[in-house]
Amino acid sequence: MDKLQIRAAGPLSGEVTISGAKNAALPILMASVLADDEMRIGNMPALRDVNTSCELLRQLGAKVSELKQGVVAIEPQHINHQVAPYELVKTMRASIMILGPLLAKYGQADVSLPGGCAIGARPVNLHIQGLQAMGATVTVEEGYVKARIDGRLQGARILMDMVSVTGTENLMMAAALAEGTTTIENAAREPEVVDLANCLNAMGANVKGAGTDTLVIEGVERLSGIYYDVMPDRIETGTYLVAAAVTGGSIVCRKAAPDTMDAVLMKLEEAGANIECGPDWISLDMQGQAPKAVDIKTAPHPAFPTDMQAQFCTLNVVAEGVSKVTETIFENRFMHIPELQRMGANVDLEGNTALIKGGANLTGAQVMATDLRASACLVIAGLVADGVTTVDRIYHLDRGYEHIEDKMAGLGANVVRVK
Numbered sequence: 001m002d003k004l005q006i007r008a009a010g011p012l013s014g015e016v017t018i019s020g021a022k023n024a025a026l027p028i029l030m031a032s033v034l035a036d037d038e039m040r041i042g043n044m045p046a047l048r049d050v051n052t053s054c055e056l057l058r059q060l061g062a063k064v065s066e067l068k069q070g071v072v073a074i075e076p077q078h079i080n081h082q083v084a085p086y087e088l089v090k091t092m093r094a095s096i097m098i099l100g101p102l103l104a105k106y107g108q109a110d111v112s113l114p115g116g117c118a119i120g121a122r123p124v125n126l127h128i129q130g131l132q133a134m135g136a137t138v139t140v141e142e143g144y145v146k147a148r149i150d151g152r153l154q155g156a157r158i159l160m161d162m163v164s165v166t167g168t169e170n171l172m173m174a175a176a177l178a179e180g181t182t183t184i185e186n187a188a189r190e191p192e193v194v195d196l197a198n199c200l201n202a203m204g205a206n207v208k209g210a211g212t213d214t215l216v217i218e219g220v221e222r223l224s225g226i227y228y229d230v231m232p233d234r235i236e237t238g239t240y241l242v243a244a245a246v247t248g249g250s251i252v253c254r255k256a257a258p259d260t261m262d263a264v265l266m267k268l269e270e271a272g273a274n275i276e277c278g279p280d281w282i283s284l285d286m287q288g289q290a291p292k293a294v295d296i297k298t299a300p301h302p303a304f305p306t307d308m309q310a311q312f313c314t315l316n317v318v319a320e321g322v323s324k325v326t327e328t329i330f331e332n333r334f335m336h337i338p339e340l341q342r343m344g345a346n347v348d349l350e351g352n353t354a355l356i357k358g359g360a361n362l363t364g365a366q367v368m369a370t371d372l373r374a375s376a377c378l379v380i381a382g383l384v385a386d387g388v389t390t391v392d393r394i395y396h397l398d399r400g401y402e403h404i405e406d407k408m409a410g411l412g413a414n415v416v417r418v419k
């Protein structure tokens with residue numbers, strides 16, 4: 001199994017090109033099921049989750065091919081099978097987003113229940129309730145969500161109990177081909193939800209309100225295949241910016257989307273970074289200074305994203321001052337703290353809050369990555385630790401970071417993949 005070995009190599013400097021967003025690419029790949037003809041999706045990141053999604057589409061019968069680097073062509077008209085098996089779903093929870101498109105297009109879908117993961121239980125009750133409100137019969141049998149509808153799904157008013165990103169996306173895709181109007185209240189406002197809505201509208205859908213908490217979707221009878229470029233990954237961008245801040249460095253992120261990153265950029269400025277933005281770039285300069293500790297509380301967009309919480313824990317561990325990091329989205333998203341403690345971090349965990357005393361001199365250790373962003377925060381810690389840090393189980397990282405060792409090396413870091 002691959003590992004990453006990291007040695008401190010001074011402040012990060014230079015430029016890094018940001019990839020397409022995992023969390024936009026995955027729903028857009030699932031949305032291709034809704035099209036009558038070929039979809040071409042560009043700015044597709046080379047990630048394990050993208051490969052898994054392509055494999056899922058192939059298992060359904062779709063023809064999927066990589067045209068050139070970063071462009072995937074999908075011919076959904078060959079789909080002849082509506083089952084998403086456990087073997088694939090267990091490796092990627094986002095597979096649940098095939099449920100809405102398959103049901104809306106074919107009237108049936110059997111999707112393995114994704115189950116929990118390291119960060120929490122992650123139920124899908126809101127996805128199921130929304131489809132039921134649209135007239136579907138949904139049962140859970142032998143670990144599978146089995147959904148059926150005779151004819152088309154019916155537009156409905158759906159009030160989401162909690163803000164759910166993939167729940168909103170699943171129901172938006174289903175509603176795009178439903179009969180009549182669907183209203184989704186308390187919808188997620190994440191930029192990736194907006195990217196999916198833009199893609200669906202380009203395919204011929206009528207989705208209004210994306211980016212607000214109320215979506216109004218007029219169902220249409222058919223959607224066409226189109227070319228669409230996936231938006232830049234704001235979490236990957238944030239990860240490199242935090243890495244630069246932790247090392248007291250100065251970097252530029254190219255092909256980024258600064259307008260999707262307000263909460264993260266505000267916190268980096270509060271930590272002492274000098275941030276400048278252009279239409280598609282962000283620069284960060286710490287002017288050789290160590291970061292200052294910042295309090296963080298995660299919440300749905302536009303507040304601070306849970307997917308950046310672990311990286312900011314590492315920043316706070318080495319920063320000047322004390323800080324409080326509160327996680328409100330997932331019940332178990334502090335699995336990185338014990339690993340950071342093994343490297344010398346000074347952290348007290350109290351329920352959903354980490355109290356962090358900054359200024360730690362970290363030492364390299366063998367650490368275990370338990371989820372995607374936990375892995376990223378350990379890599380960042382390794383950039384300033386004395387000695388060698390070895391991050392194990394990096395298949396988590398490969399789910400969400402394209403060629404992380406190459407991109408880090410481009411910024412002057414010493415990060416090596418060991419087979």
Ligand SMILES: CC(=O)N[C@H]1[C@@H](OP(=O)(O)OP(=O)(O)OC[C@H]2O[C@@H](n3ccc(=O)[nH]c3=O)[C@H](O)[C@@H]2O)O[C@H](CO)[C@@H](O)[C@@H]1O
Nearest residue numbers: 023094122123124125126127162163164165166167329330
């Ligand atoms: C592929 C993708 O886009 N993943 C992102 C998505 O995950 P995902 O869409 O799975 O996360 P949700 O927004 O659904 O989860 C938010 C909260 O709602 C709860 N919940 C969710 C659905 C449901 O039916 N019932 C329920 O109780 C969850 O347990 C969690 O506590 O948003 C998360 C929160 O921003 C991010 O961390 C993930 O990177």
Ligand SMILES: C=C(OP(=O)(O)O)C(=O)O
Nearest residue numbers: 023093094307372373400
């Ligand atoms: C939790 C994440 O992803 P997923 O929902 O795919 O598990 C993430 O991207 O940090």
